[in-house]
Amino acid sequence: MAVLANTFTTGQAVGNREELSDVVSRITPEDTPIYSLIEKGKCVSIHPEWETDELAAPGENIREEGEDYTFGAITPPARLGNYTQIMRKDWIISATQEVVSEAGNVQKRKYQKLKKGVEIRKDVEYALVDTNASVAGATREFGSLNTWITSNVSRGAGGSNGGFNSGTGLTVAPTNGTQRALTKAILDSVMQQGYQSGANYRHVSASPYVKSVFVTFMSDANVAPFRYAVSKGGERNTIIATADYYEGPFGTVMIHPNRVQAGSAGLARNAFFLDPDMLSFLWLRKIQEDKDVAKTGDADKGVIIGEGTLKVHNEKGLGVAADLFGLTAAS
Numbered sequence: 001m002a003v004l005a006n007t008f009t010t011g012q013a014v015g016n017r018e019e020l021s022d023v024v025s026r027i028t029p030e031d032t033p034i035y036s037l038i039e040k041g042k043c044v045s046i047h048p049e050w051e052t053d054e055l056a057a058p059g060e061n062i063r064e065e066g067e068d069y070t071f072g073a074i075t076p077p078a079r080l081g082n083y084t085q086i087m088r089k090d091w092i093i094s095a096t097q098e099v100v101s102e103a104g105n106v107q108k109r110k111y112q113k114l115k116k117g118v119e120i121r122k123d124v125e126y127a128l129v130d131t132n133a134s135v136a137g138a139t140r141e142f143g144s145l146n147t148w149i150t151s152n153v154s155r156g157a158g159g160s161n162g163g164f165n166s167g168t169g170l171t172v173a174p175t176n177g178t179q180r181a182l183t184k185a186i187l188d189s190v191m192q193q194g195y196q197s198g199a200n201y202r203h204v205s206a207s208p209y210v211k212s213v214f215v216t217f218m219s220d221a222n223v224a225p226f227r228y229a230v231s232k233g234g235e236r237n238t239i240i241a242t243a244d245y246y247e248g249p250f251g252t253v254m255i256h257p258n259r260v261q262a263g264s265a266g267l268a269r270n271a272f273f274l275d276p277d278m279l280s281f282l283w284l285r286k287i288q289e290d291k292d293v294a295k296t297g298d299a300d301k302g303v304i305i306g307e308g309t310l311k312v313h314n315e316k317g318l319g320v321a322a323d324l325f326g327l328t329a330a331s
Contacts, residue, residue: 030118030121030122031259032121032122032124032125032260033125033203033205033256033258034125034128034129034145034205034258034272034274034279035121035124035125035128035281037203037274037276037279038274038276038279038280038281039276039277039279039280039281040280040281040282040283041280041281041282041283041311042282042283042284043084043282043283043284043308043309044284045284046083046084046140046284046307047081047082047083047084047136047169048081048082048084048282048309048311049079049080049081050079050080050081050311050313051077051078051079051080052077052078052080052313052314053077053078054198054314054316078166079166080164080312081169082134082142082143082171082309082310082311082312083134083135083136083140083141083142083143083309084140084142084282084284084307084308084309085127085140085141085142085307085308085309086140086305086306086307087120087123087124087127087287087305087306087307087308088120088303088304088305088306089116089117089119089120089303089304089305090116090301090302090303090304091109091112091116091301091302092299092300092301092302093109093112093299093300093302094298094299094300095298095299095300096298098300109300109302112302113289113302113304116302116304117287117304120287120304120306121287122260124281124308125258125260126260126263126267127141127142127144127310128144128145128310129144129145129146129205129258129260129261129267129270129272130144130146130266130267131144131146131147131173131174131266131270132144132147132173133147133162133170133171133172133173134147134170134171135170136169136170142308142309142310143164143170143171143310144171144310145272145279145310145312145318145320146162146173146174146270146272146320146322147162147163147171147172147173147174148162148163148164148171148312148315148318149161149163149272149315149318149319149320150162150163150315151193151197151315151316151319152190152193152194152197152199152273152316152318152319152320153190153193153319153320153321153322154186154189154190154193154320154321154322155174155177155322155323156176156177156178156179156180156322156323157177157178158175158176158177158178159174159175159176159177159178159322159323160174160175160177161174162174162175163315164315174322176269176322176323177322177323178323179269179323179324179325179331180323180324180325181213181324181325181329182206182210182213182214182271182321182324182325184217184220184222184223186321186324187214187217187246187248187321188248188249188250189321190273190319190320190321191248191249191250191251191253191273191319192249192250193319194250194251194273194316194317194318194319195250195251197316197317198316198317199273199275199278199316199317199318199319200251200275200277200317201251201253201273201274201275201319202251202252202253202254202274202275202276203253203254203256203273203274203275203276204246204253204254204255204256204271204272204273204274205256205258205261205271205272205274206255206256206257206258206261206270206271206272206324206326207257207258207261207262207267207268207271207326207327208257208258208259208261208262209262209268209325209326209327209328210257210268210271210324210325210326211255211256211257213325214243214246214255215241215242215243217243217246218241218243243255253273261326262326262327265326265327265331267326268324268326268327269322269323269324269325269326270320270321270322270324270326271320271321271324272318272319272320273318273319273320273321274318275317275318277313277317278312278313278314278315278317278318279310279311279312279313279318280311280313281308281309281310281311282308282309282310282311283306283307283308284307284308284309285305285306285307285308286306286308287304287305287306288304288305288306289302289303289304290303290304290305
């Protein structure tokens, strides 16, 4: 039906009030699976170091009655280290904006301080799962997980390990191999290598897509199928199409989908096998607000800053399934 002549509508009005909700919806997730799992510690230098040792391989130990002693050489422990990395977030808000009434107050100091602190935690997680070797100097960088692990690995064709270089005191980034899909055989291979090295894996961190591939292992002929009782009396039933734990021949691990690893193909191609006791994050300067930022104008300046590094207690307690299709079936 047509609008009657001279009907006054909102399009002609000049005094209608705006409506803007005071609730600001922030969808970006805050979870940091690996960083949250591992112990937090403290360091007092920009290059904390530690030592690792291991038992000799078992072998025959048969001696003649009455024989004289001979003494073997002692193998010194390996000396390792990582450099601290400075991470910073900042903002500047005019003094006027700080005091005016604003919907949600997201452009105020208090909110920005909280937001930037969460962002640095996410950046720590990113640095852990990235493939960056350690860097010394003024712009330091700690070696990520993938640059340490050399013992318990499964890589695509042509891929090679990085590892800690005792000559330079730095880690080396691995080289990529041919990408392939995660399979139960790859999962079992890394877990077996870890078991034989003495690792006690409890967690696997992988991209959400890799987690979805893991769930399909339920249809593998060698995997026990799920069995659920069906409710009677017309109650609703649920299709179960997920799994969080894998109990294999060499232990049980929980598979964590890591949203940070879905950030790029480079991050998504690795699934990390973790024993949290073999990792810690050492803070030289915990994440905090720098109170000494100079005021130079009619604005409020803010800086959140932290400095820390990854400590890999012993890389033989960790593992990686690398070169996986981590975003889609072909990437």
